[in-house]
Amino acid sequence: MTDLDIAEVAQRAGVPASTLRFYEEKGLIAPTGRRGLRRQYDPGVLERLALIALGRTAGFSLDEIAHMVAPDGPPRIDRSMLADKAEELDRRIRELGVLRDSLRHAAACPAPSHIECPTFRGLLDAAASGSVPTPRRRMPGG
Amino acid sequence: MTDLDIAEVAQRAGVPASTLRFYEEKGLIAPTGRRGLRRQYDPGVLERLALIALGRTAGFSLDEIAHMVAPDGPPRIDRSMLADKAEELDRRIRELGVLRDSLRHAAACPAPSHIECPTFRGLLDAAASGSVPTPRRRMPGG
């Protein structure tokens, strides 16, 4: 068997073993079996873990990911869900772009105090009016 | 006095009153005084709240913001800190851009399963290698 020890999976996937147990509890991954008490993993779990990591960085919650990546069988990922997430990312990217530019301006702005800088004030107004949303839940892009 | 009631501040700032009390406890804002038990606020608190909101969307923690926005006196914001945050945002924006494009491709990709799509596999490898970081702490951009 080329089955992997939990420590090896952890090391190769770049996550602590505790995370692997946690993911198992959540139904995201599963060992092929046990040797004594110890979990043995098929190397394919690494790909699954990569997929999970990818889902996380795209802003999916573990619960959402659990729906796409059942521990048995191949991942089934709804393409429209991907498209939706891409849209969401795109919106967030544009917001962040505005924010970045404004921060840059404020950093370089010669006004004695930021409060007196028109750009900064514009930002404040935008923030106050809610057009630049504050991150509530963990989203890719806050 | 044109002082404001907590309810009015809450409504105008678009946050619940509980948040205002919480911010006060954190040293982010302060009422000018009390009428009976009730907090009275200077209208300037709205600007301060806008600044706090802005800081949050830029990815600063409340503790960081507390350092910039002392409840007394004008905000003192380090320009290099702004520049650093802008840089950080910029990096995150680029990462998210790659991710968005890849998601779009995967959504449109004709490969029967995502696992067989080269672009998707490329993403997986990137996620696995850590070049597309998973949001650990709440960052603007995850």
Added chain:
DNA sequence: CCTTGACCTCAAGTCGACTTGAAGTAGAAC
């Protein structure tokens, strides 16, 4: 055979930013 130490389980803790709930108070309308 015995020790070692990596693994195991399960419950509880952490972190940040708030929210919620119970119990109390006081300004204002009647």
Added chain:
DNA sequence: GTTCTACTTCAAGTCGACTTGAGGTCAAGG
């Protein structure tokens, strides 16, 4: 003067994704 109700305090709860700690097990090396 009574009632109404928006406010008050303080402690505890929530959410997501894990981590940590105590106490137990067992395969492998000496």
